[in-house]
Amino acid sequence: MKQQLVVIGNGMAGVACVEQILKFQHNYEITIFGDETHVNYNRIMLSMVLSGEKAAEDIVLNDIDWYQSNNIRARLGVRIGGIDCAGRSVIDETGHFTPYDKLILATGSSAFVPPIPGVNNQNVHVFRTLDDTRALLDKSYPGCKAVVIGGGLLGLEAARGLQVRGCEVTVVHLMDTLMERQLDPTGGAYLTRKMENLGVRVLLSRQTKAILGNGKVEGVEFAGGGVLDADLVVIAAGIRPNAELARKANLEVNRGVIVDDFMVTSDPDILAVGECTEHRGQTFGLVAPLYDQGRVLAAAVTGNPTAGFKATTPAAKLKIMGVDIFSAGSMDEKEPGVEVVRYEDPSIGIYKRLLVKENRLHGVILVGDATDEQTYKDWLKDGTDLTALRRQILFPPTNGDPGLEVADMPDSHTICGCNGVRKGDIVQAIHEHSITNMTQLKQRTRASSSCGTCAGTCEKLLRAVATDFQQETRTTICNCLPFSYEQLKGIVKTQQLKSVEEVLHVYGNRKGCEVCKPALSYMLDVLWCGGHEEDRSARFINDRVHANIQNDGTFSVVPRMRGGVTSPAELRRIAEVAEKYHVPMVKVTGSQRLDLLGVKKADLPGIWKDLGMPSGQAYTKGVRMVKTCVGSTFCRFGTQDSISTGIELERRLENLFTPHKYKMAVVGCPRNCAEATVKDLGFIGQDGSWQVVVGGAAGKSVRKADLLITVETTEQALEASDLFFQYYRENANYLERTYDFVERLGIEKIRKETVYATEIGKRELLERLARSKELSKDAWLDGEEPVNPTQFVQIQPMEVFATR
Amino acid sequence: MTAETTWTAITPTDNVPPREGRAVRIGNLEIAIFNINGRFLTIENACPHKGGPLCDGITSGTTVVCPLHGQRFDLETGAPVLASQATCLATFPTRVDEGLILVDLTNPRKIVP
Numbered sequence A: 001m002k003q004q005l006v007v008i009g010n011g012m013a014g015v016a017c018v019e020q021i022l023k024f025q026h027n028y029e030i031t032i033f034g035d036e037t038h039v040n041y042n043r044i045m046l047s048m049v050l051s052g053e054k055a056a057e058d059i060v061l062n063d064i065d066w067y068q069s070n071n072i073r074a075r076l077g078v079r080i081g082g083i084d085c086a087g088r089s090v091i092d093e094t095g096h097f098t099p100y101d102k103l104i105l106a107t108g109s110s111a112f113v114p115p116i117p118g119v120n121n122q123n124v125h126v127f128r129t130l131d132d133t134r135a136l137l138d139k140s141y142p143g144c145k146a147v148v149i150g151g152g153l154l155g156l157e158a159a160r161g162l163q164v165r166g167c168e169v170t171v172v173h174l175m176d177t178l179m180e181r182q183l184d185p186t187g188g189a190y191l192t193r194k195m196e197n198l199g200v201r202v203l204l205s206r207q208t209k210a211i212l213g214n215g216k217v218e219g220v221e222f223a224g225g226g227v228l229d230a231d232l233v234v235i236a237a238g239i240r241p242n243a244e245l246a247r248k249a250n251l252e253v254n255r256g257v258i259v260d261d262f263m264v265t266s267d268p269d270i271l272a273v274g275e276c277t278e279h280r281g282q283t284f285g286l287v288a289p290l291y292d293q294g295r296v297l298a299a300a301v302t303g304n305p306t307a308g309f310k311a312t313t314p315a316a317k318l319k320i321m322g323v324d325i326f327s328a329g330s331m332d333e334k335e336p337g338v339e340v341v342r343y344e345d346p347s348i349g350i351y352k353r354l355l356v357k358e359n360r361l362h363g364v365i366l367v368g369d370a371t372d373e374q375t376y377k378d379w380l381k382d383g384t385d386l387t388a389l390r391r392q393i394l395f396p397p398t399n400g401d402p403g404l405e406v407a408d409m410p411d412s413h414t415i416c417g418c419n420g421v422r423k424g425d426i427v428q429a430i431h432e433h434s435i436t437n438m439t440q441l442k443q444r445t446r447a448s449s450s451c452g453t454c455a456g457t458c459e460k461l462l463r464a465v466a467t468d469f470q471q472e473t474r475t476t477i478c479n480c481l482p483f484s485y486e487q488l489k490g491i492v493k494t495q496q497l498k499s500v501e502e503v504l505h506v507y508g509n510r511k512g513c514e515v516c517k518p519a520l521s522y523m524l525d526v527l528w529c530g531g532h533e534e535d536r537s538a539r540f541i542n543d544r545v546h547a548n549i550q551n552d553g554t555f556s557v558v559p560r561m562r563g564g565v566t567s568p569a570e571l572r573r574i575a576e577v578a579e580k581y582h583v584p585m586v587k588v589t590g591s592q593r594l595d596l597l598g599v600k601k602a603d604l605p606g607i608w609k610d611l612g613m614p615s616g617q618a619y620t621k622g623v624r625m626v627k628t629c630v631g632s633t634f635c636r637f638g639t640q641d642s643i644s645t646g647i648e649l650e651r652r653l654e655n656l657f658t659p660h661k662y663k664m665a666v667v668g669c670p671r672n673c674a675e676a677t678v679k680d681l682g683f684i685g686q687d688g689s690w691q692v693v694v695g696g697a698a699g700k701s702v703r704k705a706d707l708l709i710t711v712e713t714t715e716q717a718l719e720a721s722d723l724f725f726q727y728y729r730e731n732a733n734y735l736e737r738t739y740d741f742v743e744r745l746g747i748e749k750i751r752k753e754t755v756y757a758t759e760i761g762k763r764e765l766l767e768r769l770a771r772s773k774e775l776s777k778d779a780w781l782d783g784e785e786p787v788n789p790t791q792f793v794q795i796q797p798m799e800v801f802a803t804r
Numbered sequence B: 001m002t003a004e005t006t007w008t009a010i011t012p013t014d015n016v017p018p019r020e021g022r023a024v025r026i027g028n029l030e031i032a033i034f035n036i037n038g039r040f041l042t043i044e045n046a047c048p049h050k051g052g053p054l055c056d057g058i059t060s061g062t063t064v065v066c067p068l069h070g071q072r073f074d075l076e077t078g079a080p081v082l083a084s085q086a087t088c089l090a091t092f093p094t095r096v097d098e099g100l101i102l103v104d105l106t107n108p109r110k111i112v113p
Helices: A010-021 A043-051 A064-069 A130-139 A153-164 A185-198 A244-248 A288-301 A373-382 A387-392 A423-432 A438-444 A455-465 A483-496 A498-506 A518-529 A539-545 A570-582 A600-611 A642-653 A714-731 A740-743 A747-753 A759-775 A778-781
Strands: A003-008 A028-034 A072-076 A080-084 A089-092 A098-099 A102-103 A109-111 A122-125 A145-149 A168-172 A202-205 A207-214 A218-224 A228-229 A231-234 A238-241 A257-258 A270-272 A277-279 A317-322 A325-330 A338-345 A350-358 A360-367 A414-416 A477-478 A481-486 A555-557 A585-588 A594-599 A623-628 A662-667 A682-686 A689-694 A707-713 B007-012 B021-026 B029-036 B039-044 B058-060 B062-067 B073-074 B096-098 B099-106
Touching: A003 A010, A003 A098, A010 A028, A010 A288, A010 A387, A010 A778, A043 A130, A043 A153, A043 A317, A072 A483, A080 A244, A080 A714, A102 A288, A122 A130, A130 A153, A130 A231, A145 A153, A153 A185, A153 B021, A185 A202, A185 A325, A185 A338, A185 A350, A185 A360, A218 A231, A257 A270, A270 A594, A325 A373, A325 B039, A373 A483, A414 A423, A423 A438, A423 A455, A438 A455, A477 A518, A481 A483, A481 A498, A483 A518, A498 A518, A555 A600, A570 A594, A570 A600, A594 A600, A600 A689, A600 A778, A623 A642, A642 A662, A642 A682, A642 A714, A662 A714, A682 A714, A689 A714, A707 A714, A707 A747, A714 A740, A714 A747, A714 A759, A740 A747, B007 B021, B029 B099, B039 B096
Parallel strands: A003 A028, A003 A102, A028 A072, A102 A270, A122 A231, A145 A168, A145 A231, A168 A202, A257 A277, A623 A662, A662 A682
Antiparallel strands: A080 A089, A089 A098, A109 A238, A207 A218, A218 A228, A317 A325, A325 A360, A338 A350, A350 A360, A555 A594, A585 A594, A682 A689, A689 A707, B007 B099, B021 B029, B029 B039, B058 B062, B062 B073, B096 B099
């Protein structure tokens, strides 16, 4: 007969505790009650949902399959109204009883709302749950005046999230230092400056007396006078343990539900875990100790021995991109025997303060540079003797042997504080599941899947242990933007960002560089199908003047000659242009076109006009050309009409941009005279069919193209080409050629998502391509209507400078 | 070095778009004027590496990246961003008056590395 285990609370602490219970042999039937209707999600990441860096589904920790596959009854959206300790059952709000043998309280905490008038006005919110987050997303809009009451971790993260959404945000804080529980006044001042640099206004030492408004919020009034207009108010003034149920059941309760070292309440059949608890006078608000509690509880409830729960040094980290704040250990620099070691550099915004007691680290504050966070955490936890390191403690040495750090850790060392994963767990998982990369490691062990700060250590461990370690390619574009290309695409989409400057200002360092600016320009172009705000300053010179810069600062001009087919009239015009503008060299290119080399920037518009031919895009990451053989038009072996097909192919895609250059060829028979098998896309004609091949190369790399599909008609071949082309545009990283792209994704996956995609999937790709094509135009039209008066024209000084 | 300052009117500010540079030839001298979001900075145009036109480079804050081989220069000081490139470029005092960019060509500044 199974015993009934009931858990009240479906949050991080409760569910993590159940996960631990599942690791032991047990005889329970488990029921989890949660008053939110969502599955367990990562509450720490809500600020990232608010800022748009993550979507709600990205922060799910346990999906519904997890509950089902572990035989856990999830009663979501059901609130428990009371506990009958004597009858050992809980009663939900509908009056239904659920009996238990063991009960776990994991009711968490609630946002504290100060007792001031006006908190019931509309558009006054707390920031605690996914529903709160959704409400804030719903109520905020660009230009909205938002006031965040509370300058702690949560308040600041909420403020940044709203500011990223375009709100004008002010943080109002009661104390004279932001995050005063984690920072000293100097650290707080550095943080204030950083927040203000990001565009969040900070008001310190302000007590909110009332929230103004008549049904709908209009402003905030401070004690001692002063009013701030507000369309939206977020209260982030701290949390209170949810201990009401326990109190009503006559359990021992102070601020939280009182538990012993084994997480047992004053009723031996009722245990508690998480933010609702109070252990030795301490309540909890950060996640790491709650996982420790969960492990202890799980052992206790399954009859396994542990040493009991011991509260560890609390560590806090602010999760705002570009504002590194880390704080751990003691804060009190006046404590007897404590020495203060300090470093600050105001111009780059770095501040470090270490408290050292008896040559051991006692507390640490890092602002602006948290790279050594892990070292300090370890020193605190292990009580490392720093006598020999005293000269270097502000800049701890990195050692030359990358494996040494992890080799030095005992198996019991906790690597991921968020998810309570120890070194031993990771090593075991690597072997058991043949893990070779970080993605697998995260999936199997959860290590580094929450805040991600231990990712570096996890990777070192993986590198040291896995027999077949695979480095995952870093896809961060550059140091200007701390996001991967994929993440950034998501942000740009959800935030509706349409210009490079916007992206850099909100998510980057406001400067950008020659690496990220062109990449962002491309990303915006593809995401908005050409409907972005074009910024020529973010483009390489070739794309500002639509010609290829040469080693002497002159340019080369390659007009489009579709399919490599020209006419006497065109050739005559080219010859005349070459003479008229004294073009130093005319050369036949490898792409069956003609190149005019050594042209001055100022001559470009004139040359384009005289040529009367469109741009061949030979200077850009875009559609270059379609090389063709003679085909059935003249060739006695030709089986397909390669020339007219090539010209049509070029017309369909010309003027569009791609992650890297995109070269094509069409050949009329398998003799392959135009080398279609070494192009980004090729059509190879056979009797009655076309082979469509992709991912070929004959440049820096040489690669034979993969067969995408064989089709019977030219129309089908062109559609297959359209599908692959748009799929490459949307899914490749910037500067990734098709030959790398095809190898990275695998041709099977590409087939599935292009030529074998559902009709809807295909239609969507083709529609986006059509929209881009419609908005595209021949770049050389700029010659007649320049984007600015000096795009091509050399500036002549207004005054002649006379040398004396 | 002359003691006096002579400001030469070069061109209306509108002729140098934000975050871009434009070259201007005055006698044997070729300068590049940059518009760093409303602030105008002037530097010698030829990259000391292979003579690349700095006016055509992408800017990163107050740094410009040569379009030919990616050498970087600080527009405020003319100094290369990486110490491994030894040569500095001259910069010229620049101001805006009634919508015109004025450059003091008589007082080039060059820091000696």
